[in-house]
Amino acid sequence: KNEVEQSPQNLTAQEGEFITINCSYSVGISALHWLQQHPGGGIVSLFMLSSGKKKHGRLIATINIQEKHSSLHITASHPRDSAVYICAVYSDKIIFGKGTRLHILP
Amino acid sequence: DAMVIQNPRYQVTQFGKPVTLSCSQTLNHNVMYWYQQKSSQAPKLLFHYYDKDFNNEADTPDNFQSRRPNTSFCFLDIRSPGLGDAAMYLCATSRVGGFMNTEAFFGQGTRLTVV
Numbered sequence: 001k002n003e004v005e006q007s008p009q010n011l012t013a014q015e016g017e018f019i020t021i022n023c024s025y026s027v028g029i030s031a032l033h034w035l036q037q038h039p040g041g042g043i044v045s046l047f048m049l050s051s052g053k054k055k056h057g058r059l060i061a062t063i064n065i066q067e068k069h070s071s072l073h074i075t076a077s078h079p080r081d082s083a084v085y086i087c088a089v090y091s092d093k094i095i096f097g098k099g100t101r102l103h104i105l106p
Numbered sequence: 107d108a109m110v111i112q113n114p115r116y117q118v119t120q121f122g123k124p125v126t127l128s129c130s131q132t133l134n135h136n137v138m139y140w141y142q143q144k145s146s147q148a149p150k151l152l153f154h155y156y157d158k159d160f161n162n163e164a165d166t167p168d169n170f171q172s173r174r175p176n177t178s179f180c181f182l183d184i185r186s187p188g189l190g191d192a193a194m195y196l197c198a199t200s201r202v203g204g205f206m207n208t209e210a211f212f213g214q215g216t217r218l219t220v221v
Contacts, residue, residue: 004148033210043196043212086148093161094139094198094210096148 003027006087006097014105019074021100023087026068033088034061034072037099043086046072079104109133112197112213119187119220127182127216129197135211138180140172141196143215149196155180156202184218192220 004025013019023032034046047054047061049070054061058077063070074081082104087097110131119125129138136157141149153162155174169191171183184191194217200210 035212042214045209045211048209088210090200093151093154094200095151096141098148101146 002098003091003095004087004089004097006085006100008100009098010101010103012103012105013077015078017077017104019077019081019102019104021072021085021087021102023070023072023097024068025070025087025089025095027089027091027095029068029089029091031090032063032070033090033094034070035086035088037084037086039083046085074102077104079106110197110199110211110213112195112216114216115214117216117218119184119218121189121220122186125184125187125218127184127195127197127218129180129182129213130178131199131211132178133199133201133211134177135199135201136177137200137202138174139196139198139200139210140180140182141198142191143194143196152182187218187220189220192218194218 007022031048031050033048036044036046049061049063058075060073084099084101086099089095113128139154140152142152143149151163152166152170153172169185173181194215196215197213198210
């Protein structure tokens with residue numbers, strides 16, 4: 001079993017839909033990172049959080065340390081949100097989830 | 107301005123011909139990481155430097171080596187690339203202190219093709 005599990009692996013939705021991507025982990029962590037990777041490979045940092053909730057524009061990230069679970073939400077999704085979203089946790093090293101491939105249809 | 111820079115963005119090398127990928131950072135972070143990412147897979151940690159201390163992952167092939175001559179630069183050397191080494195190679199940096207890690211910053215990656 002992977003130390004970081006993401007669900008779903010793939011998600012296709014219509015423009016405007018509310019999107020939720022989940023991340024569960026099994027190791028002790030000091031922080032969790034949500035990343036976005038577009039085709040071509042470049043990785044962009046979205047959020048780093050160790051507790052509670054963060055919001056940036058249409059993106060919201062939450063984490064529950066007791067339950068070892070985090071969610072990334074996208075409100076009013078747009079085709080430009082189409083990308084792979086990766087959860088990464090910080091324990092003694094950075095451990096990545098396999099990513100969620102999101103495709104938003106116009 | 108880019109804070110973690112990888113060169114080149116695209117590298118084509120011949121089977122068995124040594125190749126070096128480069129990463130530089132302007133953040134003065136003490137930790138630098140090299141990851142290998144194959145298509146539709148999560149990045150896989152190859153090794154990382156904590157300052158000058160080199161930390162190799164147990165399953166990283168001996169074919170992969172790294173050098174960190176100073177805080178700003180880190181190199182990934184592939185001694186004899188095979189077709190299976192074709193991948194995106196990502197460099198990342200972070201500052202580690204006590205129990206807290208700061209946010210990691212990633213380079214744009216180098217896509218390696220082996221012919």
